Amino acid sequence: MSSRLDGSVGALVDAVQSGAASALDVATESIARIRASDSGTAGDAPLNAFVSVDDDVQSAVAASSGGSAARALAGVPIALKDNIATLRLRTTCGSRILEDHVSPFEATVVGKLRAAGATIIGKTTLDEFAMGSSTEHSAFGPARNPHDRDRVPGGSSGGSAAAVAAGICQVALGSETGGSVRQPAAFCGIVGVKPSYGRISRYGLVAFASSLDNIGVFGRAVDDAARVFDVVSGPDAEHDATSAAVEPETVQQEPGRLDGVVLGLPAEYFPDSLDPAVRDRVMRASVAARARGAEIRQVSLPHTALAVPAYYVIAPAEASANLSRYDGVRFGRRVKEASARDPLRAMYEATRSEGFGPEVTRRILLGTYVLSAGYYDAYYRRAMAVRDRIRADFASVFASGVHALLTPTTPTPAFKFGAISDPYEMYMTDVFTVTANLAELPAMSVPTGRISGLPVGAQIIAPRFAERAMFRVAYALEAELGGEAHTG
Amino acid sequence: MAVTREDVKRVAALARIRVADDRVDALVGELEGILGHMRGLQGVELTEAQAAPAVAPLVFETIPESPPEPAPPREPQDPYFVVPRVEGLGSS
Numbered sequence: 084m085s086s087r088l089d090g091s092v093g094a095l096v097d098a099v100q101s102g103a104a105s106a107l108d109v110a111t112e113s114i115a116r117i118r119a120s121d122s123g124t125a126g127d128a129p130l131n132a133f134v135s136v137d138d139d140v141q142s143a144v145a146a147s148s149g150g151s152a153a154r155a156l157a158g159v160p161i162a163l164k165d166n167i168a169t170l171r172l173r174t175t176c177g178s179r180i181l182e183d184h185v186s187p188f189e190a191t192v193v194g195k196l197r198a199a200g201a202t203i204i205g206k207t208t209l210d211e212f213a214m215g216s217s218t219e220h221s222a223f224g225p226a227r228n229p230h231d232r233d234r235v236p237g238g239s240s241g242g243s244a245a246a247v248a249a250g251i252c253q254v255a256l257g258s259e260t261g262g263s264v265r266q267p268a269a270f271c272g273i274v275g276v277k278p279s280y281g282r283i284s285r286y287g288l289v290a291f292a293s294s295l296d297n298i299g300v301f302g303r304a305v306d307d308a309a310r311v312f313d314v315v316s317g318p319d320a321e322h323d324a325t326s327a328a329v330e331p332e333t334v335q336q337e338p339g340r341l342d343g344v345v346l347g348l349p350a351e352y353f354p355d356s357l358d359p360a361v362r363d364r365v366m367r368a369s370v371a372a373r374a375r376g377a378e379i380r381q382v383s384l385p386h387t388a389l390a391v392p393a394y395y396v397i398a399p400a401e402a403s404a405n406l407s408r409y410d411g412v413r414f415g416r417r418v419k420e421a422s423a424r425d426p427l428r429a430m431y432e433a434t435r436s437e438g439f440g441p442e443v444t445r446r447i448l449l450g451t452y453v454l455s456a457g458y459y460d461a462y463y464r465r466a467m468a469v470r471d472r473i474r475a476d477f478a479s480v481f482a483s484g485v486h487a488l489l490t491p492t493t494p495t496p497a498f499k500f501g502a503i504s505d506p507y508e509m510y511m512t513d514v515f516t517v518t519a520n521l522a523e524l525p526a527m528s529v530p531t532g533r534i535s536g537l538p539v540g541a542q543i544i545a546p547r548f549a550e551r552a553m554f555r556v557a558y559a560l561e562a563e564l565g566g567e568a569h570t571g
Numbered sequence: 572m573a574v575t576r577e578d579v580k581r582v583a584a585l586a587r588i589r590v591a592d593d594r595v596d597a598l599v600g601e602l603e604g605i606l607g608h609m610r611g612l613q614g615v616e617l618t619e620a621q622a623a624p625a626v627a628p629l630v631f632e633t634i635p636e637s638p639p640e641p642a643p644p645r646e647p648q649d650p651y652f653v654v655p656r657v658e659g660l661g662s663s
Contacts, residue, residue: 388611389611389612389615391608392608392609392611392612393612395605395608395609396609396612403586407586407587410587428587431587432587432588432589433589435586435587435588435589436588436589436590439588444588445598445601445602445605447586447588448579448582448583448586448588448598448602449602449605449606451582451585451586452574452578452582452602452606455581455582455585461612461613462606462609462612464617464621464622465612465613465615465617466609466612467621468615468616468617468618468621469612469615471621472615505604506601506604506605507604507605507608510605
């Protein structure tokens with residue numbers, strides 16, 4: 084029997100609502116696929132997409148009211164990145180310091196998903212505290228790319244992307260601070276959506292860099308992601324940074340034409356150094372957009388080159404403050420030390436030194452450095468000025484009549500484990516994605532072809548809160564590209 | 572503005588993270604490698620608003636060591652209980 088999991092979210096919901104499929108059966112199969120992905124029986128290395136799996140399927144389905152009523156995501160199994168707080172499963176953030184941490188409350192998005200009838204099947208692998216681009220910094224082992232298990236799935240939401248790409252579930256939630264949804268979506272050949280800052284509540288998302296953090300959505304197809312997006316977005320009384328001012332506007336729609344739409348290609352996102360094969364695949368999306376009636380225009384975002392340096396000042400600075408709460412007093416691991424002089428300080432230091440992995444430690448130190456006296460002006464203040472300019476770059480392009488931008492999501496397809504050891508070289512894999520976080524814009528990655536079997540993503544960036552227009556472009560590209568989106 | 576061993580030890584102490592002596596040199600290299608790419612930020616001109624101090628200097632009023640004698644409570648006037656006057660809190 085061909086599985087409901089292999090079709091669309093829309094078809095699955097119809098089947099569950101009509102009684103042709105049961106939420107319990109679908110969730111059971113989804114969890115069986117997790118086990119199969121980790122079994123290594125096909126000679127593959129374990130996918131390791133999940134940190135925790137909800138084995139009590141019956142209760143997991145029951146926690147979503149059985150998924151039987153006429154709900155938007157009735158019976159849809161969904162995986163959550165393990166930095167989104169849940170009551171039934173631990174929330175580790177991929178860190179030793181929170182290895183056994185069970186949140187006393189649940190994230191707003193989780194409550195919305197349950198109310199819509201979705202079944203939470205498990206929590207997925209991530210780089211520790213979402214700091215990384217490959218999941219190689221997970222304390223519980225990296226997830227692998229389903230297209231080539233010797234390669235990374237991208238990060239930091241790599242487990243969620245791998246789970247969707249491997250067919251375990253059709254949709255998943257991730258989070259992103261600098262591209263952690265779009266980059267793994269591109270590496271795994273699926274759709275990844277970063278909302279406008281303020282569109283989706285972050286209540287219950289463990290904070291990394293609060294001015295840049297977002298919860299994002301993965302889907303195997305654009306419509307799958309759109310249906311989840313519509314459920315999880317919207318104002319939240321628990322979270323002041325979720326905007327109540329915007330018109331509630333659904334993104335789910337029928338694929339159509341792009342007549343009257345102007346798409347900008349920013350010159351800075353297609354540098355001479357860009358791999359010609361990547362450029363070629365992204366141009367495929369540009370040709371598809373034109374075939375649907377869009378006008379393509381060359382544009383410029385002149386401060387793009389400063390985005391990565393600014394991002395890697397601002398994000399670690401905020402992280403160094405946010406992660407100061409993990410000191411052994413209130414959360415997670417505590418390492419006691421019989422110190423003669425200052426036992427409290429010794430406990431803080433022992434807990435944090437043992438609890439944090441090398442990348443998190445590096446970023447905390449970097450963030451503390453750029454905020455410390457004498458360096459604040461040289462680094463942090465300048466980075467904030469660059470952030471203003473990047474915002475202004477986008478604003479002026481969008482004010483000139485451009486409706487959305489089309490760029491590569493990443494400079495390369497998925498790389499091999501261990502291929503990038505220099506931290507800054509790893510940070511540069513985010514070069515095309517950090518700008519949308521700095522400018523608080525919605526952006527998404529859609530598949531646009533393959534290179535030697537490895538997926539390539541095209542990124543659509545839209546003005547703030549113009550998610551519906553962004554999805555309009557994504558629907559049209561997907562429909563026009565058809566099978567080309569998943570072939571060399 | 573090269574990163575020194577002392578810088579690493581200082582920020583590690585501020586961040587409550589213990590860095591083993593044999594890790595200090597490696598961290599000097601790593602942070603220097605990262606910050607080297609960020610020096611391009613220093614050519615960025617700041618506007619007047621961006622250059623302004625983020626926080627105005629704080630002025631704290633101190634509480635005197637020995638508080639002034641409280642005023643004697645006024646006689647209650649039925650049916651009200653009159654709260655003793657506290658100096659410095661409003662005029663009534």
